[in-house]
Each structure stands twice: as structure tokens, then as C-alpha cells.
Amino acid sequence: MSILERSHLTIIREVTREGSLTAAGMRLNLTQPALSHSIRKIEQQLGVKIWRREGRSLVLTQAGEWLLSLANRLLPQFELAENRLEQFANGERGTLRIGMECHPCYQWLLKVVSPYLDRWPKVDVDVRQKFQFGGIGALFSNEVDILVTPDPLYKPGLTFTPVFDYELVLAVGPEHPLREEKFVLPEQLADETLITYPVPSERLDIYMQFLQPAGIGPRQQKQIETTDIMLVMVTHGRGVAALPRWLVEEYASRFELYPVKLGKKGIAKQIFLGRRETDEEIQYLRDFIEFAASPHSDH
Structure with a gap:
């Protein structure tokens, strides 16, 4: 029986992202021979060809493409979970990752982030503008925690709050x-x-x-x-x-x-802040939305 492991997905993602075994090996702390061996072992374990050679390049097969899309969905969630657990273990609050689908909103965001960081000294803020699957997809795939957008897409599992x-x-x-x-x-x-x-x-x-x-x-x-x-x-x-x-x-x-x-x-x-419904209990995230929606942060 084939058993898919997280390490398989990580190797598929890194080899595709880096474009060469040497570069991917450096990212994964593996030598090129060790990575080549891992690739052969993955294909044997799963019983399917994931790559084919075209000249000096490795190209994903149809099965490989499907596994890559799975890796792009699942790995950010694993990384988020580990990050959160590490923060809990260290007594930290976490990092609030904000996705921007509103280019002109940076000026507004600065006015909200500055006093927010004063209120939450153990929370960092990261702002992202490029998303793998678009802004709404970034919320679903845990790439970001909050999405700043003028065009909310109301989907099950997401909540949008108008802020100004x-x-x-x-x-x-x-x-x-x-x-x-x-x-x-x-x-x-x-x-x-x-x-x-x-x-x-x-x-x-x-x-x-x-x-x-x-x-x-x-x-x-x-x-x-x-x-x-x-x-x-x-x-x-x-x-x-x-x-x-x-x-x-x-x-x-x-x-x-x-x-x-x-x-x-x-x-x-209107500008909206979107979040996942499952994050309702995260106090620092809820507080950011309440703070952003309060009158003093309006234009």
C-alpha cells in the first residue's frame, strides 16, 4: 500500500520551486545524490512516476502536478500549525499575517498597525500582497490570517467585517x-x-x-x-x-x-477585513479587526 508522507510533498514542492536538484538539495540540506535517491524512493513507495526527464530538466508528470497542488495546499497549514505551537511553547502570541487586495490601503493600514503593535507587544505583523491562489484562496489555505479587500467573496467558513x-x-x-x-x-x-x-x-x-x-x-x-x-x-x-x-x-x-x-x-x-471563522477565538486577531473598525482609524 502506498503511504504519502509530508516529506514527499516537501521534496516535490522544493524541486519544482528551485528548478534544479542542486538548488533544491541546498534548501532541504541534502546533497544532490541523497536527493536523487529520495526521489527514486518516493516513486517506488507511491508506485507512480512523479517526474520525467526532458534534457537536463525534471518535469512533473500528471500525477506529479496533482501532488504539487496538494503540497501547495497542505504544507502552509502544517507550517502554520508548527509556528503556532512553537509560539505557544515560547509564551508568545504569534504573527498576524495580513493579505492586501487593496493597493491604496497601505496608508490606512499604517495608521492601524502602529497603535495595534503598541497594544500587543508580543504580536508581529507581516503584510503580503502576492498570493498563490488569490486573496480568498490565501485565507482558505492559511497563507494569511486577515485579508484587506474592497471586494469580499462570501463563502462558507469566512467572515467579512466592513471597516470603513x-x-x-x-x-x-x-x-x-x-x-x-x-x-x-x-x-x-x-x-x-x-x-x-x-x-x-x-x-x-x-x-x-x-x-x-x-x-x-x-x-x-x-x-x-x-x-x-x-x-x-x-x-x-x-x-x-x-x-x-x-x-x-x-x-x-x-x-x-x-x-x-x-x-x-x-x-x-467599503473596505472589508476577511478572516476564517475558525479563528474567532484568537484574541489578538479579533482585536485587530475591532480596532480597525473603530472610528479613530477611519478616513
């Missing part, structure tokens, strides 16, 4: 012809360069709630990862950007920016 409301506006520079408008209509953006964060269009409200319902797209879209660079570009007339009003107003002293309402009614949004 904001208005999405169009940020334009001082020379832009739309600067004096009370509001803009979708067709007024047809000849514009729209500057966005590197997020798929279906995750951007400017597309889903404003442009696409009107059957309109911008002349060009530019993706920029950094808020400061994005705002410099907008100030210098290189394009327009859809951003929270609070962010545009906060940066107005550093960049000459002007917020314009999107549509007659504007676009109202």
Missing part, C-alpha cells in the same frame, strides 16, 4: 480639462490614458462599475505598482487614475491632484 466607507473618484492633474467638472461620464474617458494598479480589469471598479456597463474603454491603460509614481504621472498629465477620495486628498499637499466624481451619483465603496 470611501468614495472612488477620478484623480486628474492641474492642466486636465476634466478638472473643473462636477462629475464625469464614462464616454469622457474614451480618449484618456487610464493608470491603474497591476490588477486584472475584472477586479477594478472603474471598469466593472463605470466603464463596462456603458460599453466604453479607455484609449490606453497603463499599469503602475507604486502609488507615488502613479500620482506623479497623473500630476504631469500622463493619464488619469481611479482612487479613493481620501487618498487623493491626503496626497494633495505633495502632488497637485484634483478629485472628480465618477457619474452623477458617484461610486460608494
Whole structure:
């Protein structure tokens, strides 16, 4: 009978991640011959080929691909469990891992994290922006403990708490012809360069709630990862950007920016903090959400 062990999954993940036996061996503290022997032993134990050779490369078979997806789901949970147990053993509280699906929210998060760390001296905070299976997947697979998102996906096992409301506006520079408008209509953006964060269009409200319902797209879209660079570009007339009003107003002293309402009614949004229902009893996690939702952390 084949018995799948955690060490098998670890080897499959590291060999795939590193791309070579030498590099994977260094990560696993094994020599290359020892790792090659382990690989042969795994395939014998499981009774299935996991890799095939293509030139000098090892490529996963169909069974190997399936085991890799299993490793990516299960290993983070093992690592979290061991981390938590070690923290309990050392009398520590733990690390709060926050996933960000809201690029402009870093400014807000700083205002929450700083006093929170004062309140919880034994808790560390780690912020992550890249997820293996998307933000919701990161919650399910224990990659993060809290997800900051403007677009909650209500699924069994997850809870979302709204922490603040904001208005999405169009940020334009001082020379832009739309600067004096009370509001803009979708067709007024047809000849514009729209500057966005590197997020798929279906995750951007400017597309889903404003442009696409009107059957309109911008002349060009530019993706920029950094808020400061994005705002410099907008100030210098290189394009327009859809951003929270609070962010545009906060940066107005550093960049000459002007917020314009999107549509007659504007676009109202909320930021949510998502967590796993099973983490309800973790006091430091619950306290972060309550603290973030309290009025003094609002914009």
C-alpha cells in the first residue's frame, strides 16, 4: 500500500520551486545524490512516476502536478500549525499575517498597525500582497490570517467585517480639462490614458462599475505598482487614475491632484477585513479587526 508522507510533498514542492536538484538539495540540506535517491524512493513507495526527464530538466508528470497542488495546499497549514505551537511553547502570541487586495490601503493600514503593535507587544505583523491562489484562496489555505479587500467573496467558513466607507473618484492633474467638472461620464474617458494598479480589469471598479456597463474603454491603460509614481504621472498629465477620495486628498499637499466624481451619483465603496471563522477565538486577531473598525482609524 502506498503511504504519502509530508516529506514527499516537501521534496516535490522544493524541486519544482528551485528548478534544479542542486538548488533544491541546498534548501532541504541534502546533497544532490541523497536527493536523487529520495526521489527514486518516493516513486517506488507511491508506485507512480512523479517526474520525467526532458534534457537536463525534471518535469512533473500528471500525477506529479496533482501532488504539487496538494503540497501547495497542505504544507502552509502544517507550517502554520508548527509556528503556532512553537509560539505557544515560547509564551508568545504569534504573527498576524495580513493579505492586501487593496493597493491604496497601505496608508490606512499604517495608521492601524502602529497603535495595534503598541497594544500587543508580543504580536508581529507581516503584510503580503502576492498570493498563490488569490486573496480568498490565501485565507482558505492559511497563507494569511486577515485579508484587506474592497471586494469580499462570501463563502462558507469566512467572515467579512466592513471597516470603513470611501468614495472612488477620478484623480486628474492641474492642466486636465476634466478638472473643473462636477462629475464625469464614462464616454469622457474614451480618449484618456487610464493608470491603474497591476490588477486584472475584472477586479477594478472603474471598469466593472463605470466603464463596462456603458460599453466604453479607455484609449490606453497603463499599469503602475507604486502609488507615488502613479500620482506623479497623473500630476504631469500622463493619464488619469481611479482612487479613493481620501487618498487623493491626503496626497494633495505633495502632488497637485484634483478629485472628480465618477457619474452623477458617484461610486460608494467599503473596505472589508476577511478572516476564517475558525479563528474567532484568537484574541489578538479579533482585536485587530475591532480596532480597525473603530472610528479613530477611519478616513
